[in-house]
Amino acid sequence: MIPRFKGLLSLALTPVQAIGQMIILRNMICNVLSTSGRVGSDKLFLALENLNQSLINDLMNRPQQPQAEEDQQEQEQAVDEIFLF
Secondary structure: OHHHHHHHHHHHHHHHHHHHHHHHHHHHHHHHHHHHHHHHHHHHHHHHHHHHHHHHHHHHHOOOOHHHHHHHHHHHHHHHHHHHO
16 A cells, blocks of 8 residues: 555655745744843843933933923913813
8 A cells, every 4th residue: 555655655745844844944943033032132121221211310300491491381381271171
């Protein structure tokens, strides 16, 4: 029984092996990307946290100019008018 299908089996086996090898390669690439993403994510998180903290500190410690205070009051009044209606 097997000798009769040997030619047909060898023809079908080659593409199936190629597909299997591509699936294995895809899984290996996914594993490498996943691992490298986890390794670099701590550094990215710390960099973004530092950027956020520096922006907040800059905005909080920036000296207010008289014109800026007037503009801020006008903006607050405009917001109040919008929400009152």
